[in-house]
Amino acid sequence: MTDPAQLLAAINARIAHAAKVAARQVDEIALIAVSKTHAAAAIEPLIRAGQRIFGENRVQEAQGKWPALRAEHREIELHLIGQLQSNKAEEAVALFDCIHSLDRPSLVTALAKAMDKAGRQVPCFIQVNIGAEDQKGGCAIADLPALLIETRGANLPVSGLMCVPPADLEAAPFFALLDKLAADHGLAGRSMGMSDDFETAVMMGATHLRVGSALFGARG
Template sequence: MSPAARLASINERIARAARPARRSPADITLIAVSKTHPAEAITPLLAAGQRDFGENRVQEAQAKWPALREAWPDARLHLIGQLQSNKAAEAVALADAIHAVDRPSLVAALAKAMDAQGRRPACFVQVNIGAEPQKGGCAIDDLPALLAEARAADLPLAGLMCLPPAGVEAAPYFALLAKLARDNGLAGLSMGMSDDFETAVMLGATHVRVGSALFGARA
């Protein structure tokens, strides 16, 4: 299947999942997760009309995206991986959205970088929705305090993000993230990947992060 055909298939599946939830597919942003894939794999998707892409690491994004953006200036870059505070300035310079804000030190570093650069990428606070020690994300109990710090620092809060535990039904975790967002007055929900994005759409995802279903297995 060609990249354009894979993209069309994913968009159709998003639209199909949105229908029973009475949602418009236009309200759901597909993020093509291009981490570890070279520019040559990204270009066909850009040519087919895809505009939102996700990278895990600042260094990898810096290597690929300046040239891609020269050709497609309307492409939007989402940083979806764990972000070190010492990379905050580079992240702010590069990204249109940052999906893994998860601790006060990163809030402070991002706020300082945004003030210095005059750029304000959208920020999603990552919640450790399954309370997994090996995963990043803010503990559920700590979320109100972290959101208060982010608001006090004037970060442009777009919503919440999560990665449910692997190998179990994702729906309860997506439903919990949606409730946390509602309780805290946030509209955005960055949730759902190649294996479960349709479930995420039915439960309110505004951003789904799809990699292998678009690009094939990573090397």
């Protein structure tokens, strides 16, 4: 199956089935089509098929393709799902509707300043290094309470938590842990689940799924 509309319909059907099994409402779950490394020509067919939420990893790449796409498709939501440098905070606040990679106090400060300057509140997810992996971004689980205090003091809108489980381990326990952390801190959002494990994530309470290769094929 290579037709974008068919791929999108198949993914949405799988999400709906997983939600039904988990006794959840499918409209509680947002599908983010991860369009990083893919050109506008690959994105347009998914927009025509009804997809409205897209995710990018890098501010600079998104700046190169999304202003023109959004001028034509004003209903699009754009989410930043990759790591964000503090010196790119102002550009990110201007371009994105949601940021999934808030992970340190210096970024809290930079985003708060950027949002105040822009007069725009952009919802954020705190990325948690759920598998305690040295090579991955995200705040340590032990540092989460203090980071949440920082965000509240800076008046940053925090929607929930985000994670990327270790690639070589079963994802379910890590999703369950993120779900518990979010519940413990009174946060509604859980950004978790990608192309290989999004159905498991739905079962574990995901509210935002970040699906790329299952929709676009291999990265360009």
